[in-house]
Amino acid sequence: MSIANSDSLKLNKSYQALSNNNATWHWQKWQGLPYLTCSILQNWTHGFFNSHFSSSTPTELVEILNPSAEVYHVKQVHGNTVLTAGKSILKTEVNYPEADGLLTEKAKQAVWVCTADCVPVLMADQKTGQVAAIHAGWRGTAAKIVPVALASFEAHGSQLSDLLIVLGPAIAGEVYQVSEEVAAQVGMTIFPETEKVTIKDILHFLELLPNSPILSDPEPGKVRLDVRLVNILQMEQLGIGHQQVAIAPYCTYQQTDYFFSYRRKKQKKVQWSGIVSA
DSSP states (O other): OOOOGGGOOOOOHHHHHHSOTTOOEEEEEETTEEEEEEGGGTTSOEEEEOGGGTTOOHHHHHHHHOTTSEEEOOBOOSSOOEEEOSGGGSOOSSOOOBOSEEEOSSSSEEEEEEESSSEEEEEEETTTOOEEEEEEOHHHHHTTHHHHHHHHHHHTTOOGGGEEEEEOSBOOGGGOEEEHHHHHHHHGGGOSOOSSOOHHHHHHHHHHSTTOSEEEOSSTTEEEEOHHHHHHHHHHHTTOOGGGEEEOOOBTTTOTTTOOOHHHHOOOOOEEEEEEOO
8 A cells, every 4th residue: 555646755865865765655454454565574573553543542552463472561651761572661550661662572562662753763783683673753863862772782782783773764854843952962872072062053063064963944033854865864973874773754844644743733643653672
């Protein structure tokens, strides 16, 4: 199943330059409803679920991926904590631990994150079969949650060169207006200096990048920010190769028939993304 051409975004030049150009995206069907998968994660059951699954929980959605998998998710707080899936964070009737990422420790563990404009990131180790699910909004990106997740893989014995990373549907930079202060907080994560830096310095640095994550905005004090591109640039600085990364060519804000967008509707609705360890 595919989205009509009029609704589908083409990867911009920055995405093409910084991601695996051989990656393909597929709309799978479950009971007539579409969910998204990426070819570079073909060895793991996974899915980026959209607004058509709005009433479904991870416990229900895992039936589509692997009914025998254990289900894990957390209370997301826009931070950079990445937990390891285990008995201590299984679903309870009381609450979930606060975090924005989950890393598996054994096979048949399904980890989940929910988003409404933020970036859902699914990761997998080609050698160990271990996977992670990460929620990367602008605050989490400013706190380097993706590098934290990569460090968690390394702490469990993974090599960065063995990892595959997929960034799912999120708000596109061309429509994501933020303050210059927010853009600078996020941009600081890839800025080469750490002392005596002004907002103007950071924005100028970002503007000069070959694959700039910011665009101008007509409103004074505002810019357009591409959070996915900043995450890609963070990974690039750690040595993650372009062939290891894929970016979904879909925007939650612009593609109203398929995705929720908090920025568009101001409604607290989400879509889930999950992956099962091998």
